[in-house]
Amino acid sequence: MGNLTLSLSRRPGVPYYLQLYRHIVEEIRSGGLASGEKLPSKRALAQHLSVSINTVDTAYQMLATEGYLQAVPKSGFYVCPLPQLQTPPPLPEPEPASPPPEPACRFDCSTGSVDTSVFPFATWARLTKDIMYHEPQLLHHGDAQGDLCLRQALCRYLHQFRGVRCLPEQVLLGAGMEYLLMVLCSLLPEQTLYAVEEPGYRKAWQAIENCGRAVVHLPVDQGGLSIRALEESGAQCAYVTPSHQYPTGAVMPAGRRAELLHWAAAQEGRFLVEDDYDSEFRYSGRPIPALQGADYGGRVIYAGTFSRSIAPSIRIAYLVLPPSLLPVYRQRFSQQSSTVSRFEQHTLWRFIQEGHWERHLNRTRNLYKKRRDRLMQSLRNTPVGPRLQVTGAEAGLHLLLRLENGLAEGEMVARARQQGVALVGLSSCYYDPSLAPPATVLCGYARYTEAELEQVAQALGRAWRLEGPVRPS
Amino acid sequence: MGNLTLSLSRRPGVPYYLQLYRHIVEEIRSGGLASGEKLPSKRALAQHLSVSINTVDTAYQMLATEGYLQAVPKSGFYVCPLPQLQTPPPLPEPEPASPPPEPACRFDCSTGSVDTSVFPFATWARLTKDIMYHEPQLLHHGDAQGDLCLRQALCRYLHQFRGVRCLPEQVLLGAGMEYLLMVLCSLLPEQTLYAVEEPGYRKAWQAIENCGRAVVHLPVDQGGLSIRALEESGAQCAYVTPSHQYPTGAVMPAGRRAELLHWAAAQEGRFLVEDDYDSEFRYSGRPIPALQGADYGGRVIYAGTFSRSIAPSIRIAYLVLPPSLLPVYRQRFSQQSSTVSRFEQHTLWRFIQEGHWERHLNRTRNLYKKRRDRLMQSLRNTPVGPRLQVTGAEAGLHLLLRLENGLAEGEMVARARQQGVALVGLSSCYYDPSLAPPATVLCGYARYTEAELEQVAQALGRAWRLEGPVRPS
Numbered sequence: 025m026g027n028l029t030l031s032l033s034r035r036p037g038v039p040y041y042l043q044l045y046r047h048i049v050e051e052i053r054s055g056g057l058a059s060g061e062k063l064p065s066k067r068a069l070a071q072h073l074s075v076s077i078n079t080v081d082t083a084y085q086m087l088a089t090e091g092y093l094q095a096v097p098k099s100g101f102y103v104c105p106l107p108q109l110q111t112p113p114p115l116p117e118p119e120p121a122s123p124p125p126e127p128a129c130r131f132d133c134s135t136g137s138v139d140t141s142v143f144p145f146a147t148w149a150r151l152t153k154d155i156m157y158h159e160p161q162l163l164h165h166g167d168a169q170g171d172l173c174l175r176q177a178l179c180r181y182l183h184q185f186r187g188v189r190c191l192p193e194q195v196l197l198g199a200g201m202e203y204l205l206m207v208l209c210s211l212l213p214e215q216t217l218y219a220v221e222e223p224g225y226r227k228a229w230q231a232i233e234n235c236g237r238a239v240v241h242l243p244v245d246q247g248g249l250s251i252r253a254l255e256e257s258g259a260q261c262a263y264v265t266p267s268h269q270y271p272t273g274a275v276m277p278a279g280r281r282a283e284l285l286h287w288a289a290a291q292e293g294r295f296l297v298e299d300d301y302d303s304e305f306r307y308s309g310r311p312i313p314a315l316q317g318a319d320y321g322g323r324v325i326y327a328g329t330f331s332r333s334i335a336p337s338i339r340i341a342y343l344v345l346p347p348s349l350l351p352v353y354r355q356r357f358s359q360q361s362s363t364v365s366r367f368e369q370h371t372l373w374r375f376i377q378e379g380h381w382e383r384h385l386n387r388t389r390n391l392y393k394k395r396r397d398r399l400m401q402s403l404r405n406t407p408v409g410p411r412l413q414v415t416g417a418e419a420g421l422h423l424l425l426r427l428e429n430g431l432a433e434g435e436m437v438a439r440a441r442q443q444g445v446a447l448v449g450l451s452s453c454y455y456d457p458s459l460a461p462p463a464t465v466l467c468g469y470a471r472y473t474e475a476e477l478e479q480v481a482q483a484l485g486r487a488w489r490l491e492g493p494v495r496p497s
Numbered sequence: 498m499g500n501l502t503l504s505l506s507r508r509p510g511v512p513y514y515l516q517l518y519r520h521i522v523e524e525i526r527s528g529g530l531a532s533g534e535k536l537p538s539k540r541a542l543a544q545h546l547s548v549s550i551n552t553v554d555t556a557y558q559m560l561a562t563e564g565y566l567q568a569v570p571k572s573g574f575y576v577c578p579l580p581q582l583q584t585p586p587p588l589p590e591p592e593p594a595s596p597p598p599e600p601a602c603r604f605d606c607s608t609g610s611v612d613t614s615v616f617p618f619a620t621w622a623r624l625t626k627d628i629m630y631h632e633p634q635l636l637h638h639g640d641a642q643g644d645l646c647l648r649q650a651l652c653r654y655l656h657q658f659r660g661v662r663c664l665p666e667q668v669l670l671g672a673g674m675e676y677l678l679m680v681l682c683s684l685l686p687e688q689t690l691y692a693v694e695e696p697g698y699r700k701a702w703q704a705i706e707n708c709g710r711a712v713v714h715l716p717v718d719q720g721g722l723s724i725r726a727l728e729e730s731g732a733q734c735a736y737v738t739p740s741h742q743y744p745t746g747a748v749m750p751a752g753r754r755a756e757l758l759h760w761a762a763a764q765e766g767r768f769l770v771e772d773d774y775d776s777e778f779r780y781s782g783r784p785i786p787a788l789q790g791a792d793y794g795g796r797v798i799y800a801g802t803f804s805r806s807i808a809p810s811i812r813i814a815y816l817v818l819p820p821s822l823l824p825v826y827r828q829r830f831s832q833q834s835s836t837v838s839r840f841e842q843h844t845l846w847r848f849i850q851e852g853h854w855e856r857h858l859n860r861t862r863n864l865y866k867k868r869r870d871r872l873m874q875s876l877r878n879t880p881v882g883p884r885l886q887v888t889g890a891e892a893g894l895h896l897l898l899r900l901e902n903g904l905a906e907g908e909m910v911a912r913a914r915q916q917g918v919a920l921v922g923l924s925s926c927y928y929d930p931s932l933a934p935p936a937t938v939l940c941g942y943a944r945y946t947e948a949e950l951e952q953v954a955q956a957l958g959r960a961w962r963l964e965g966p967v968r969p970s
Contacts, residue, residue, distance in 0.1 A: 278563045312559070
């Protein structure tokens, strides 16, 4: 007979019957209570443990529902046969999560940062509250592709500002670009070879690789992806950033664009994924119209996100699918749930409809342009100014700094960190870092005020002076 | 020379320079402006079109940036060579999106519905607003697995209420179960064969199939998935709902649970996905502890979601990964962005921390239990009551109704719809509908008040009476 003398204790959230239940399960598992054994009557056990009969009854009923006990009418509860479990080994402790983060720097100039202090919280919060109070139906499931109102507003914006030609049926909203790339991979044949840019956007190629797809990394020059390399690669799908190559900032010229569309049209089943990354933040001239608008063959999958134009933590991205991919998309995904919260979808929709987004974009574009100018000017005035080459500054929220005084990239990053500025090296955007040009880092500037950027520039000037103390390498 | 006499019109959002830019692009594309041709000087064209020189300058600069024109110093702008594009065929119109929805029914008794009127909007909205105003840092990217505070709160809840043993490092938040299943598929070897329940949760098996993975559908009896079928299937990973099988409501008894864990432990690389679906809504006895808590071999991937316990449109689901899968997860996903909005993560966290969630769960559990009781009682009192067999009512938000008067499932659904009640047939949960038992439908009840459910029952009673008019089939 198992040990049924247990001491029940008042523990918050663990009522007596649950303690009793767990104890009996342990007794059965350990063999203390054998198969076929009869348990004490409810009354007897209740008395023994000084608890109510209800408490014992609840525990017995749970054990019976789960198959640990069998209730025999007019007799009592008996232990059911249980396949013998091995003695459970202790669960291995998980390895500690990723190495502890490096101590935070005073200035985080990584590329994804935006200035959240200029975000119109009051407006966003008001819209959110308004929607929560007045549209309770949004708690129910919405359209798998995203709610129609937001897809319509997006179509209008993309047409007007990016030259994209599409209908709301072609638009697919999802919780971030990486997710949408996973969806896209599942629409194209499994054996598709994907071409990505080198250097390029690691999260994108990783998302494609995570789907088990083959990826080839093709070189980028000052006009973007090399068409010749693309032709020779045998790829069927190319992921490109023609408006503003990440991370170099290269703008693909019209001729190359036409060649790219030619490449796609030349063979059945070829596609281009146009990631129109940072197209909202172009500082000289108007943004360059999207490739998609010049694609008459239905080969361009247009992709964009609100993570820079609203905020990185607002997880709303979108794909514009060509008509030929819609049937397979609908077949596979129309019964799945959207990955985007409907409250956020509708908040964003109202934010766009009421003109807040355009105002926010214009405001931040002007702000970021001034910050870029200030950073560039301040860098020129530092001791290393004459040895710094700045590129990729025409658009986006970061620029590339190439230092020509003999310091290596790793040295640049380490010394900047010592002076309180976190930067990433250009080689981190390469699949094969050995191909990276020497001594080049990315410097994001959107997050800081002009006065702060002056400090960033001075810190970098101190960090990269050669007469300064050289760290042992 | 191309036609540069265009009429520029005041159009909102399309400034003159953009109209001019587009016109010149069209002229170049159509051959109206030939390669090498020189464009009129800015001053001349500005005069010709009655616009400012700035307008023309902006358009020319854009065209030069994009490679349509080349600026020759001290001479002017020349058309660049452009590879000849084929005459663009018109873009095919996308097919109309999925067939137009059937006219809405007065009562939607599909299974996913909850009563949104009892959702504590005021609290949720207050927390959201509070977070937006006081935690602007949440606009930046957060942890790829989800923010730590929410993962910790979830661990506590899962341990206390579901017997799950895990550390926050093992918890992975994502925008819905389908997304998380896609992530999971990419962690297991590509050739993994997945076993799912028949009948079962279509969205789950579809998500797995969408990843290009092989799926085998195994029969379910009153104790859940057949272990024998699982053994014989050759599957390496089984997706199961042991606490409350979807859609039958079967509870897997302890013996079968132990066998399932045995199956997983018997061979390297086997895994169980335990979808602890609707475990919050159990009406008799305490919820049955999760399989995960009895898994000492690290073979159970525990899965849950807030879509019923908060609302379907709040897209927060979670996986608890066994330690052995963490290294590959981190390698592939730690640099990806979380798919869940951080505002919603923190709103949910505060909602849990401050006890609102538990209160909401208790309130809705009681409410839904009363509704279930009322529906069952009302159905018994209808003319077809004696011919109705009700199962799967012990937990969850729907029950199964089997009618034994000769009407077929399709007939039941169609007649119910005529009387204003939308239902789904059990066969819709089958991969092979021919295996479904006869004349059984799912009836969700959580969304409607007791008075409304009385009407639902009466409508179903009218719909399924045999003496009523029989629709031509």
